[in-house]
Amino acid sequence: MGAVTSEIAVVIDTHIRLTKCSKITNITDWSYQVKGIFGHSYTVALDTKVCSCQVFQKLKIPCGDAMLGADSVGLSHVQLVGDCYRTQSWKDTYSGVIYPEAPFGELPIPPAIASLNLQPPNTRRPSGRPKDQRIPSTGEIKTLDCLTYVI
Incomplete structure (x- = not known):
């Protein structure tokens, strides 16, 4: 099992393929400008995990622009992924003890709730035959002869 979930690994591979022939220019130590093959230009700041395409911040x-910058610095792509997508975070979430639900009658019911008389709401079924027309x-x-429908 990898450092990120398998779904995120697929997304990362897709992002890499989309920016394969892009050109990268160094702005500062951690900032880069990436010019794509279709002429779009994005600015990436790896230290703050920000890209002008907004994909990096939102997801x-x-x-792909951020990964090109990470490749030029020698930074792993996994280090740029948010903690919520890491496999270890998922394992830590479920590492605690999860107790099963207690059977009915074992939990004490407070007297204020036990004395309440809870009944279903008073409803009345409308008179006549139920409506049998579909929308x-x-x-x-809708045609006029015999209410048939033409698809």
Whole structure:
């Protein structure tokens, strides 16, 4: 099992493929400008995990531009991924003891709740035969003869 979940690994591979032929220019030690093959230009700051394409900030998954910058510094792509997508975070979430639900009658019920008389709401079924017409879906045309529907 890897450092990130398998779904995130697929997204990272897709981001890498989309920025394969892009050109990267160094701005500072941790900032880069990436010019894509279609002419778009994005600025990446690896120290703050920010990219002007907004994918890096919103998804907490490095965009292809950020991964190109990480490659030029020698930084692993996994280090740029948000903690919520790391396998270890998922393992730590479920590492504690999870107790099963107590059977009915074992938990004490407070007297204020036990003395309440809870009944279902008073409802009345409408008189007559229930409505048996369906609502036509999008694209269906209602015809006048025998209420048939044409698809």
